[in-house]
Amino acid sequence: MRVRFDFRVDKLPILYRHRIMSLIKEAIQISDPEYKAILYPEGFKRTKPFTFSVYIPPGFKTTKEKFLLDDGLALEETVFLLEREISLFVSSWAPEFIVNLYNGLLKLRKFPLFEFLSESGERQTHHIHLVRAVVLNERKITAEEVPFKTMSPISLEDGNDEPIEILKNDRVDQEELKRFVHHLNVVQDKRFKDLRGYGLKKPLEFVPNKIIRKVVKHALKGFRDETKKPYMFLTTYHGEFVLKGDMEDLRLTYQVGLGLRTGQGFGMLEVV
Known part of the structure; x- marks a missing residue:
């Protein structure tokens, strides 16, 4: 909805x-x-x-x-x-x-x-x-390969809370993209387990099309209490990409967002 x-x-x-x-x-x-x-x-x-x-x-x-x-x-x-x-x-x-x-x-x-x-x-x-x-109206998802664009930027880090830099000199770094996709699957699998009781039906594939890197300032009280800094800097990605996976997984991703901090205004998608 x-x-x-x-x-x-x-x-x-x-x-x-x-x-x-x-x-x-x-x-x-x-x-x-x-x-x-x-x-x-x-x-x-x-x-x-x-x-x-x-x-x-x-x-x-x-x-x-x-x-x-x-x-x-x-x-x-x-x-x-x-x-x-x-x-x-x-x-x-x-x-x-x-x-x-x-x-x-x-x-x-x-x-x-x-x-x-x-x-x-x-x-x-x-x-x-x-x-x-x-x-x-929601867009219908009837295939296992869907072109998306971001309505709010995608936030994602690795297991050490460090940003994953998939763009180097405005080009996609394939090794970093592999790491990005791995951690994206880890995050979506956990979120889906929490929401519906089971994780991804099969791994997601993320294929960048027109993607830009965007550093976002984000304020949370818990972060300020822990770090004594007024806000955090998040490395995010904004633009168009293709997501491949199970149709049910893609539909749920469309509904609840992609990546971290979706309930904080990140990772909202629209079908292109």
């Missing part, structure tokens, strides 16, 4: 994913607190049955402004100045999740997204306002 939520907001920091995660949590909490407790248990990380991406339309301007992260840490970073609506795309294989998110956002209507700091240090809360919600 896929849904698009259109929002009105006047400014959005480049470090926005953690606040979209908070928006999703709040909507689920409003709709069904028991389901939210299952999805986000205290002291335990559960594989999320969804992925999301945020579309920021062209025509925005950028500036540097100070704003607060969740724990009150002040940062001065790039901020998008927006004149048009932004869109939150959400995909899930779990109807219960989509129904609760949809109903929760309709009840919530607006959400305090960020607190900005004026030059005098005064806090100014900027809300995100829901304009409309649209249920989208």
Whole structure:
């Protein structure tokens, strides 16, 4: 299932994913607190049955402004100045999740997204306002080889949490691509076991077509508590590729995303 939520907001920091995660949590909490407790248990990380991406339309301007992260840490970073609506795309294989998110956002209507700091240090809360919600049609997957494009970049590391550099001088490094595909299979197999009780039916093959490397700044409180750094830098990949595998596996990948951190706004795909 896929849904698009259109929002009105006047400014959005480049470090926005953690606040979209908070928006999703709040909507689920409003709709069904028991389901939210299952999805986000205290002291335990559960594989999320969804992925999301945020579309920021062209025509925005950028500036540097100070704003607060969740724990009150002040940062001065790039901020998008927006004149048009932004869109939150959400995909899930779990109807219960989509129904609760949809109903929760309709009840919530607006959400305090960020607190900005004026030059005098005064806090100014900027809300995100829901304009409309649209249920989208999923594309049919009827083959074991599907061309995809990323709606949000693919995040993946090796077993030591190190990035895998599949591009060298804008060319695909075949040895690093083999490592990338290996770890991609490890990640998808584990996620599928968590979600449906069994892993991949057969290994996935990842064939890059038009891929670019993209370094993304990502803020998470747990990372700040552990490292004392304000945010992490993630090496991600964005563009078009072909994914080969079992049709059921490809369908689930399309619904819940590819790679790591899909519930944090990475790895959402669309069929080309």
